[in-house]
Amino acid sequence: MEKKSNILLFVADQMRSDSLGHLGNPASVTPNLDMLTREGVSFRNAYCQNPVCVPSRCSFLTGLYPHTTGHRTMHFLQNPDEPNILKVMKQAGYEVIWVGRNDVIPGNRTKEEYCSEYYNGVVMEDTKGESNNVFGFKKKGKTPAVKPEEDDNYYSFYTGKLDKKEAQESFDWNCVKSALDYLERRSKEADSPPFFLYVTLTFPHPPYGCEDPWYSGIDRKKLPPRRPCVNSLKDKPSMLYGINSRQNLNxxxxxxFDELRATYLAMVSRFDYQYGLISDKLKETGVYDDTNIIVFSDHGDYTGDYTITEKVQNCFDNPISNVPLLIKPSRDHECSPRISEALAELVDIPETVADMAGIRLPYKQFGKSLLAAVSGIEFHKDAVFCEGGRLHGEEHCMEKGHGPLSPYWPRLDTQCSEGAEHTKAVMIRMGNLKYVRRLYETDELYDLEKDPMELNNVINNWAYKEEILKLKERMLTFFLETGDYVPARKDIR
Structure with missing residues (x-):
């Protein structure tokens, strides 16, 4: 029986697509990921399915859209009977090694059914059999010297240069060490099963801080223009206006802003370096050519665009919805290395993984394998989607409990409004048009060819009337196709 190829998923947290050098950022220093385009494919137009961590991860580990299973908040994680690609790969005979972020499995459940080993970035040993609430990083609280509303840096998430020694003992470095140790240990074992290595780090998630040499390695003079303050724009989502009014950055x-943005790119550069360490170890241990590599992020980050930092749950501007997605297949899959313009989604990852492994997913899902696009076909999907928000009255979706001392207060306080701010919306992109249907406020339409910064909402421009109808019709079909899924079981009646 032919041995299956290995699979590595190397995942960033909150990395926007345009933070990579090969995707056009002149200030970025990402040599390892840029080089990956010589052996694989980088999808310029890849989108997450929700712009915050938990719903996005529940989607890209299942192949189901967030609305299909109700994942619309940071507090609702996977039910025990929900599908998960980690489970599937373990059942298929892979040695599943989970390293780093969780944000998927509740803390009162163990991870034994999902993986062979789990390294949580805090302790350096396997903890798969332990229930814990480690989501993947520790949020450091602030003790303000003045009132937060009087400190125009308090809600910015900006930290700046980190102590190198302290940073080297942090979560992400622990995760990389655990992954490297596993690969080294495995190389000395005879007849090892194929591995599925899921490494999910925290960078470049705020707070925006990084150590040298990466902190000093970004040329501030090369930074691209920043998107102007949302207060100068018309018909943007009320969520953005609400956060901007509270973050005190105007x-x-x-x-x-350049210093904050450069620090964010330094964090991206460190992520790139850490990917390079894993890549080099794969080569050193002789398994690189037999390993499928997928590098991506769960969602993006505003990083000062529109004079806002961090992310939101129901907005879909490219900085937070358009994410890196790079695929280098193993030697047994055809590949046409390039930067692809094809539309792609993170929901496609489970089906792609199954295709790489030569197995069938044992449940209905809505992703599409990207291997045909990797082989050279410059079309993958006619439309991509991202969604989020809540209905009026859904107090359990507000994520209450954060007062003004929390750096997340500007967003979370806005989420508690019963106006239109935090309410349901869904985005569709077809070609260069991006349409957002909003339940309680003005819809959005952007022509990304003419307006790549998404500054001019042309929803009321009659020149786009026919295109809007096509987008709405396609969105209706999307919801009809993906509104639910029936578990593959028969219950006793």
Whole structure:
């Protein structure tokens, strides 16, 4: 029987697509991921299915859209009977090694059915059999010297240069060490099963801080233009106006924003370096050519665009919805290395993994394997989607409990409004048109060819009337196809 190829998923947290050098950022220093395009494919137009962690991860590990199973908040994680590609790969005979972030399995459940070993980035040993609530990183609280509303840096998430020694003992470095140790240990074992290595780090998730040499390695003079303040724009989502009014960043100079943005790119550069360490270990242990590699992020980050930092749950501007997605297949799969313009989604990852492994997913899902696109076909999907928000009255979706001392207060306080701010919306992109249907406020339409920064909402421009009808019709079909899924079981009646 032919041995199956290995699979590595190397996942960033909150990395926007345009933070990579090969995707056009002149200030980025990402040599390892840029080089990956010589052996694989980088999808310029890849989108997450929800712009915050938990719903996105529940989607890209199942192949189901967030609305299909009700994953619309940070507090509702997977039910025990929900499908998961980690489970599937373990059942298919893979040695599943889970390293890093969780945000998928509740803390009162163990991970034994999902993986062979689990390394949580805090302790350096396998903890798969332990129930825990480690989501993957520790949020450091602030003790303000002044009131937060009087400190125009308090809600920015900006930290700056980190102590190198302290940073080297942090979560992400522990995760990389665990992954490297596993690969080294495995190389010394005879007849090892194929591995499915799921490494999910925290960078470049805020707070925006990084150690040298990466902190000093970004040329601030090369930064691309920042999107202007949302207050200068018309018909943007009320969520953005609400956060902007609370984050207290409108008095910042461009030099301060440049420093924040450069620090974010330094975090991306460190992620790139850490990927390079894993890649080098695969080569050193002789398994690189037999390993399928998928590098991506769960969602993006505003990073000062529209004079907002971090992310939101129900907005879909490219900085937070358009994510990196790079695939280098093993030697037994055809590949046409390039930067692809094809539309792609993170929901496609489970079906792609199954295709790489030569197995069938044992449940109905809505992703499509990307291997045909990797082989050279420059079309994958006619439309991609991202969604989020809640109905009026869904208080359990507000994520209450964060007061003004929390750096997340500007977003979370806005989420508690019963206006239109935090309410349901869904995005569809077809070609260069991006349409957002909003339940309680003005819809959005952007022509990304003419308006790549999404500054001009043309929803009321009659020149786009026919295109809007096509987008709405396609969205209706999307919801009809993906509204639910029936578990593959027969219950006793």
């Amino acid at each position: 008095g910042w100079s461009e030099e301060r």
